[in-house]
Amino acid sequence: MQTVTLQTPGQFKYHQSDPDLTLHPGEALVRVHRIGVCGTDLHAYRGRQPFFTYPRILGHELGVEVVALAEASTTVQIGDRCSVEPYLNCGHCSACRRGKTNCCVNLQVLGVHTDGGMREYITLPTHKLHPSATLSYEQLALVETLAIGAHAVERAGLTPDDTVLVIGAGPIGLSVIQFVQLAGVPLVVTDREESRLGFCRSQMGVTHTLPANEELATRLPDYLNGDLPTVVIDATGNPASMLQAFEYLANGGKLVYVGLFQGDVTFHDPMFHRKEVTLLASRNALPATFTAIIRAMEARQIDTTPWITHRSSLARLTDDFPGWLEPGSGVVKAIIEV
Known part of the structure; x- marks a missing residue:
C-alpha cells in the first residue's frame, strides 16, 4: 500500500508497505480516503512537535471507509464512511474513569505517539469511528479539526x-x-x-x-x-x-x-x-463532541468548504508539503487525497 513516513525533520519518504490485516476483537480495518494536514504535522516536519519521535507516519485528521470488522458491531458497518477520533486512550486511568478520555494518562494520538493515517489502510478500534450517511470523506476528515x-x-x-x-x-x-x-x-x-x-x-x-x-x-x-x-x-x-x-x-x-x-x-x-x-x-476533544459536530454538519450548520485551499496526494506530498510552510503560501487547510 502507498505510505508516507516522516523519517526525520524535513524528510518525507514515499514508499510501498504491507498492510497489517490482523483484526483483534473490537477492531476495524479502514481504507483511508482523505487526510487533513494540521499544525501538528507542520510542527513535526519542522522538528518542533512535543511528545514526538521519528520515524513516524503522520495523519490524524481522517475520512475513512470501513472495509472489514473483527466481529459484528452495533456502531459501524462495512461500507460506512467515518470520521476518526484519533485519541487512543487506555480506559482505566484516573482521567478515563472520570470521562476525560482526551487527556488519558497513557494517551496515544495517531500520527504523534503512534503511526497515523498517511497510508491506504489502518486498523482502528470501532469505538473510535464516527459514521455519517451523508457527509463526504473530505468533510469527515475535517471533523477532528473542528472538534x-x-x-x-x-x-x-x-x-x-x-x-x-x-x-x-x-x-x-x-x-x-x-x-x-x-x-x-x-x-x-x-x-x-x-x-x-x-x-x-x-x-x-x-x-x-x-x-x-x-x-x-x-x-x-x-x-x-x-x-x-x-x-x-x-x-x-x-x-x-x-x-x-x-x-x-x-x-x-x-x-x-x-x-x-x-x-x-x-x-x-x-x-x-x-x-x-x-x-x-484545552487538549484534544471528547467522543460526544465528534458526534455533535457530525450532526451539525449534516444539518448544514457548519460549512468547511471555504477552508480547503490546497490539495495533494500521497505520491505528490513529498514535493508539495515544503511549500505549504512558506510565508505567503496562502494555506488555510490542505487535504491529501488517497
Whole structure:
C-alpha cells in the first residue's frame, strides 16, 4: 500500500508497505480516503512537535471507509464512511474513569505517539469511528479539526453574557471561531496576518477583526461595549502571544490555551490575582463532541468548504508539503487525497 513516513525533520519518504490485516476483537480495518494536514504535522516536519519521535507516519485528521470488522458491531458497518477520533486512550486511568478520555494518562494520538493515517489502510478500534450517511470523506476528515475548537469552547463554558476574543486565525482558530459563532456571543478575532483576518470576514462572516499589535488592548473595548472580553481563547501556540493574552482579559475572566509550545508559560502573579483569572488548557476533544459536530454538519450548520485551499496526494506530498510552510503560501487547510 502507498505510505508516507516522516523519517526525520524535513524528510518525507514515499514508499510501498504491507498492510497489517490482523483484526483483534473490537477492531476495524479502514481504507483511508482523505487526510487533513494540521499544525501538528507542520510542527513535526519542522522538528518542533512535543511528545514526538521519528520515524513516524503522520495523519490524524481522517475520512475513512470501513472495509472489514473483527466481529459484528452495533456502531459501524462495512461500507460506512467515518470520521476518526484519533485519541487512543487506555480506559482505566484516573482521567478515563472520570470521562476525560482526551487527556488519558497513557494517551496515544495517531500520527504523534503512534503511526497515523498517511497510508491506504489502518486498523482502528470501532469505538473510535464516527459514521455519517451523508457527509463526504473530505468533510469527515475535517471533523477532528473542528472538534479541537469545539472542545476549547466547551472548556470556556460560554454564557449569553460572555464576550470572546479569539487570538489566531489559523485552522484551529477558525474552528474555535465556528463554535463561538454558534454560541451566539459577541466575538472579536485578532491575527498578525491581514489575509487571515480577511478570510474570517469574507468566508466566516466575522464582523470585528483587529490586527495583533500593540494597540490591541486599547481597541478591544471599542467593539465590546467599552469592556475587555470575558473569555480569551489563544489558538496560536506562540509563546509571546500566550503571555500577552493575560493583558486582554476582563477582570473575572477566563483564558483558554488551545495552542501549545515547547516551553514555560509565566505570568505576573499580582495581575493574575487582581483579575482573578481562570486559566484553562484545552487538549484534544471528547467522543460526544465528534458526534455533535457530525450532526451539525449534516444539518448544514457548519460549512468547511471555504477552508480547503490546497490539495495533494500521497505520491505528490513529498514535493508539495515544503511549500505549504512558506510565508505567503496562502494555506488555510490542505487535504491529501488517497
